[in-house]
Amino acid sequence: GENVEQHPSTLSVQEGDSAVIKCTYSDSASNYFPWYKQELGKRPQLIIDIRSNVGEKKDQRIAVTLNKTAKHFSLHITETQPEDSAVYFCAASRRTDKLIFGTGTRLQVFP
Amino acid sequence: GAVVSQHPSRVICKSGTSVKIECRSLDFQATTMFWYRQFPKKSLMLMATSNEGSKATYEQGVEKDKFLINHASLTLSTLTVTSAHPEDSSFYICSVQTGGRNTEAFFGQGTRLTVV
Numbered sequence: 179g180e181n182v183e184q185h186p187s188t189l190s191v192q193e194g195d196s197a198v199i200k201c202t203y204s205d206s207a208s209n210y211f212p213w214y215k216q217e218l219g220k221r222p223q224l225i226i227d228i229r230s231n232v233g234e235k236k237d238q239r240i241a242v243t244l245n246k247t248a249k250h251f252s253l254h255i256t257e258t259q260p261e262d263s264a265v266y267f268c269a270a271s272r273r274t275d276k277l278i279f280g281t282g283t284r285l286q287v288f289p
Numbered sequence: 290g291a292v293v294s295q296h297p298s299r300v301i302c303k304s305g306t307s308v309k310i311e312c313r314s315l316d317f318q319a320t321t322m323f324w325y326r327q328f329p330k331k332s333l334m335l336m337a338t339s340n341e342g343s344k345a346t347y348e349q350g351v352e353k354d355k356f357l358i359n360h361a362s363l364t365l366s367t368l369t370v371t372s373a374h375p376e377d378s379s380f381y382i383c384s385v386q387t388g389g390r391n392t393e394a395f396f397g398q399g400t401r402l403t404v405v
Contacts, residue, residue, distance in 0.1 A: 224393065227393070269394075279333045
């Protein structure tokens with residue numbers, strides 16, 4: 179079945195440093211790749227997404243890259259701040275089909 | 290985007306009782322909704338796809354008689370946890386995905402179920 183792997187499971191960085199989270203997916207037909215930030219007890223919040231016709235997308239301090247040949251995509255957060263601390267999930271799907279989530283990365287940004 | 294409202298946000302029930310969780314799409318007609326389960330410090334695991342007017346599609350390993358899903362209208366899907374046991378305690382969350390070229394998923398607030 180479809181599978182999404184995510185690494186690392188935990189990531190600790192100093193405020194101002196960059197953070198990178200990587201995901202690989204198994205379904206070659208996947209064409210939608212969102213990233214979510216989830217705080218404890220809350221719903222996931224979409225922070226950025228990328229579609230299969232684009233290789234890179236950037237929104238201020240956040241960027242996502244996609245390599246369809248290798249079936250992996252990455253989240254890059256620059257100039258990290260303590261409020262970036264949360265659990266981040268990647269996901270993959272075929273357009274309006276179900277989202278398959280990665281295992282999550284707990285990011286801690288130390289002041 | 291779509292606004293998704295889930296109710297209740299928290300529920301405590303006794304073992305053996307049933308609990309119903311509602312997921313409403315307030316401004317989007319959703320022919321399909323998705324139900325996820327999340328254990329503490331774990332990822333969201335898809336339980337089932339709720340289809341308006343027809344039977345839900347359950348993921349492998351999810352007991353359909355245990356987790357009853359009803360999607361009677363384009364704005365409401367319900368998940369009923371039947372004969373709940375402590376191991377059913379979890380965070381349940383629903384989502385709606387808007388279609389078209391720019392699909393995006395919108396989540397309900399989630400329901401924290403505790404079975405005692």
